[in-house]
């Protein structure tokens with residue numbers, strides 16, 4: 001395990017009210033700078049797990065630590081600071097209806113105390129990248145679902161957060177835009193952001209060589225990236241080959257003629273020994 005992962009879950013369980021546990025015994029690390037997908041059927045608990053990760057819900061048991069700190073004992077007044085280090089793309093976008101697209105996206109920068117003239121160009125460039133260069137002054141209500149989703153994504157990534165949590169971030173866009181957004185996430189990841197993306201889109205998952213966390217019946221299964229699985233397969237094959245060779249060698253030795261084995265001299269066998277053998281012209285005279 002990573003000595004100081006960004007997020008660590010240790011035997012975490014979660015239930016809503018008095019209902020059954022919907023997440024059970026979750027133990028995993030999100031290493032610093034890692035990129036992972038979260039998949040699972042509808043209702044498996046992906047959104048609930050993401051809510052636990054961004055501290056919008058509490059576990060019913062187990063331990064969650066954030067940047068090495070126990071989330072359960074974090075003072076409430078530290079939460080806003082902590083949340084500022086995390087960008088979130090909510091499934092339902094949560095845009096501010098009275099602000100235009102530009103201001104929605106710039107909000108995290110404004111909250112961080114940056115000046116408009118310092119970030120205006122970056123925000124405009126980001127909006128152009130997500131295909132909204134001509135919608136900067138539009139209000140969210142006038143946008144399509146896919147456009148609102150892209151505003152939500154731009155807002156989550158604009159401040160280069162330490163962690164990005166995205167719930168179905170490509171659910172409302174066409175495959176081409178989905179690829180473009182994935183590119184945006186991988187670029188952010190290259191800059192050091194730890195990323196977790198919940199998605200049903202298996203085509204998206206296949207585009208990257210990243211670990212896949214799958215929720216099913218409350219349990220989490222983590223599949224390592226393709227390259228790691230390939231290396232594990234190659235190591236297993238090499239091991240099996242070496243074992244087969246060792247076995248074949250053992251069989252060869254067992255089947256070899258006795259003459260090949262070192263001879264043990266039997267002292268009682270004097271008649272045929274070099275000293276007792278009188279057929280060799282020994283000195284009898």
Ligand SMILES: Nc1ncnc2c1ncn2[C@@H]1O[C@H](COP(=O)(O)OP(=O)(O)OP(=O)(O)O)[C@@H](O)[C@H]1O
Nearest residue numbers: 016017019022040041042043044045046047048049
């Ligand atoms: N606020 C809530 N109160 C009670 N139960 C809830 C609440 N939110 C979610 N659940 C239940 O928890 C389970 C997991 O829901 P969750 O939304 O986390 O799943 P999901 O995998 O994100 O689903 P989807 O892919 O459809 O978005 C479901 O059975 C759901 O009914």
